[in-house]
Amino acid sequence: MLQQFLDSLIADGTLGGMPRDVAYLIGMLGAGALVVFGFVLNISGVTTFVERRVWARIQSRIGPNRVGPQGILQWLADGIKLLMKEEAIPFAADSALFKLAPFVVTVGFITAFVAVPFSSALVIADLNLGILYITSMTSLVVVGIMIAGWASNNKWSLIGGIRAAAQIVSYEIPAALSIFTVILITGTLSMQGIIQQQGWGPWDWFIFHSPFTFVGFFITFVSLLAEGNRTPFDLPEAESELVAGFVTEYSGARYLFFFLVEWGNLYVISAILVTLFLGGWQVPMIPGLAESPFWLNLTQAVTFIVKSYAGVITMMWIRATLPRVRVDQLMSTCWKYLLPIAFVNFMGTALWVLIWPEGFRFAELALTLLGFSMVVYFFYRVVFHLRRSGAELTFSPLS
Amino acid sequence: MLADQYLPVLIMLLVAGAIVTIMVNAGRLLGPRNRTETKLDTFECGNESSGSAWGRFSVKFYLTAILFIVFDVEVVFMYPWALVFRDLGWFAMSSMSIFIGVLALGLVYEWRKGALEWE
Numbered sequence: 426m427l428q429q430f431l432d433s434l435i436a437d438g439t440l441g442g443m444p445r446d447v448a449y450l451i452g453m454l455g456a457g458a459l460v461v462f463g464f465v466l467n468i469s470g471v472t473t474f475v476e477r478r479v480w481a482r483i484q485s486r487i488g489p490n491r492v493g494p495q496g497i498l499q500w501l502a503d504g505i506k507l508l509m510k511e512e513a514i515p516f517a518a519d520s521a522l523f524k525l526a527p528f529v530v531t532v533g534f535i536t537a538f539v540a541v542p543f544s545s546a547l548v549i550a551d552l553n554l555g556i557l558y559i560t561s562m563t564s565l566v567v568v569g570i571m572i573a574g575w576a577s578n579n580k581w582s583l584i585g586g587i588r589a590a591a592q593i594v595s596y597e598i599p600a601a602l603s604i605f606t607v608i609l610i611t612g613t614l615s616m617q618g619i620i621q622q623q624g625w626g627p628w629d630w631f632i633f634h635s636p637f638t639f640v641g642f643f644i645t646f647v648s649l650l651a652e653g654n655r656t657p658f659d660l661p662e663a664e665s666e667l668v669a670g671f672v673t674e675y676s677g678a679r680y681l682f683f684f685l686v687e688w689g690n691l692y693v694i695s696a697i698l699v700t701l702f703l704g705g706w707q708v709p710m711i712p713g714l715a716e717s718p719f720w721l722n723l724t725q726a727v728t729f730i731v732k733s734y735a736g737v738i739t740m741m742w743i744r745a746t747l748p749r750v751r752v753d754q755l756m757s758t759c760w761k762y763l764l765p766i767a768f769v770n771f772m773g774t775a776l777w778v779l780i781w782p783e784g785f786r787f788a789e790l791a792l793t794l795l796g797f798s799m800v801v802y803f804f805y806r807v808v809f810h811l812r813r814s815g816a817e818l819t820f821s822p823l824s
Numbered sequence: 825m826l827a828d829q830y831l832p833v834l835i836m837l838l839v840a841g842a843i844v845t846i847m848v849n850a851g852r853l854l855g856p857r858n859r860t861e862t863k864l865d866t867f868e869c870g871n872e873s874s875g876s877a878w879g880r881f882s883v884k885f886y887l888t889a890i891l892f893i894v895f896d897v898e899v900v901f902m903y904p905w906a907l908v909f910r911d912l913g914w915f916a917m918s919s920m921s922i923f924i925g926v927l928a929l930g931l932v933y934e935w936r937k938g939a940l941e942w943e
Contacts, residue, residue, distance in 0.1 A: 453831070453832070453835050454835060454838065456835075457832070457835040457836050457839040458839050458842075458843075460836075461836070461839050461840070461843060466843075470898060486939065507851075508847065508850055508851045508854050508855070509851075509854045509855055510851070510855050511855045511856045511857060511858060512848075512851055512852060512855055513859070513863055514864070515864050515865065515866050515867075516864050516865065516866075517865075517866045517873075517876065518866075518871050524848075527844055527848070528840075528841060531843065531844050532837055532840045532841065533841050534840075535836055535839065535840035535843075536833055536836045536837055538836070539832050539833050539836050539847060541836065549832045550829055550830070550832040550833070550838070551829075552829055552833075553829065554830050557903060558833075575878075576868075577877075578866060578877050578878060579866050579867060579868070580868070580877045580878055581867070581868075582877070583877040583878075583881065584881070587881060590885070590889075591884075591885050591888045593890075594888065594889065594892040594896070595888060595892060597892070597896060598892070598895045598896060598899060600901045601896075601902075602899065605902060605906050608903075608906040608907070609906050609909055612905065612906075612907055612908075612909065612910050613907070613931070614903070668867070668869065673867055674866070677851045677855055678847045678848045678850065678851030678852075679848060679851075681847065681851075682835060682844060682847070683900055721887075745833065750941060753941075753942035754940045756888070756940070757940065757941075757942065760891070760935075760940045761935070761940055764895075764931065765928075765931070768924060768927075768928060768931075771924070772920075773922060775909065775916075775917055775920065776917070778909070778910065779914060779917055782910065798867070803903055
């Protein structure tokens with residue numbers, strides 16, 4: 426599509442006598458910048474704002490509501506404020522590595538977006554390594570965090586950095602093993618390929634494919650939470666013990682990037698989960714929808730973004746609810762519980778795929794029913810406890 | 825073909841690098857520059873900072889790193905296996921059972937040796 430557009434520009438003579446390759450390169454760089462500024466940076470910014478509002482509601486506060494309608498431009502104001510601040514690099518720090526760290530972190534985050542599919546056509550590149558590529562790119566973030574922790578030459582930063590490294594590499598293993606439960610079913614690593622083998626209905630999603638994928642979903646979710654340094658696993662920047670962890674010495678624009686990446690990663694984590702387990706962009710085939718590629722892709726993109734954002738909001742909710750775990754609890758959760766369960770899950774899925782290569786309809790329907798009754802029961806209990814505490818049951822998120 | 829597929833990765837890499845460079849330099853231009861001895865000192869909660877952080881730290885982190893390498897290398901071997909699993913069928917299943925069995929034995933050994941205890 427982009428190529429056709431550039432070809433037409435060259436044919437018009439708008440670009441003068443520019444060589445074709447140069448025109449392509451500039452065009453692609455422009456498109457890349459457009460994607461990053463139009464979506465990637467905004468999604469992390471908006472997520473910081475949404476998170477503050479969601480926490481505020483959970484904690485019976487109002488939250489930021491002054492900049493723009495309902496405070497929606499708060500993230501932009503925060504970003505500009507950080508850019509206007511003085512930047513300090515401590516004398517003791519290793520200044521070359523100190524400056525390198527934000528690059529590594531941002532590259533790991535932004536390049537992960539290349540393989541995130543938003544609809545059947547809306548993906549920057551459908552890489553054949555898909556999920557492997559995304560997990561390896563998001564792992565680059567930990568390299569940046571370690572560089573930041575080490576280069577600061579500050580005790581808080583160092584502890585934060587090595588904690589981050591230990592935590593992220595540990596949780597990488599259960600996460601990878603649980604991702605295999607899906608790869609075993611699909612036989613492909615491509616993100617689009619994985620989504621195409623699911624359907625729009627929950628009974629066709631991989632989370633309800635077998636009891637093993639059902640458990641695998643929760644293991645992946647917990648592991649990815651830990652890899653994204655989110656509460657209850659936010660030990661690398663535990664404010665109450667480590668000041669700010671690996672970002673203690675950072676300020677100004679460089680500090681901005683660490684936070685951009687942390688909140689942006691929430692979206693990447695959700696996108697991975699939605700792609701692997703929750704049916705991705707699959708929409709029901711309404712007659713007439715398939716004829717119009719524009720409306721088809723729009724519905725798919727909206728479905729995907731709504732599903733992923735539901736995941737992001739769940740993570741905010743967890744952060745506002747749960748306390749932080751201790752380091753020893755963190756490590757034993759991973760090595761003593763998640764890892765053995767993930768191994769059993771992995772072999773179980775392999776067996777399941779061999780016995781029922783096309784899936785087992787009854788199990789899918791039963792698990793879907795189980796999943797929905799769990800959700801319904803959960804909300805029933807929430808309402809029950811709210812009634813019992815005598816709270817007023819009103820729903821108005823903007824009040 | 826491979827180059828075509830992975831060209832966007834390179835492009836995004838360049839864009840990411842450019843964005844950090846631009847924003848950091850914008851920060852330098854927009855922000856004040858007022859350097860003082862205390863400001864650029866290492867932050868230690870207001871106390872006089874003492875010594876460098878580049879020293880020894882707990883050996884448990886090294887142990888975790890070693891455990892990670894053992895398991896992560898195995899995971900890398902599983903990717904190609906998982907892709908051809910449906911074609912190979914029970915043969916793939918039996919060979920992977922042996923592989924996982926050895927790995928699980930290693931995990932049990934580490935557990936019994938106390939390598940997984942953090943305290």
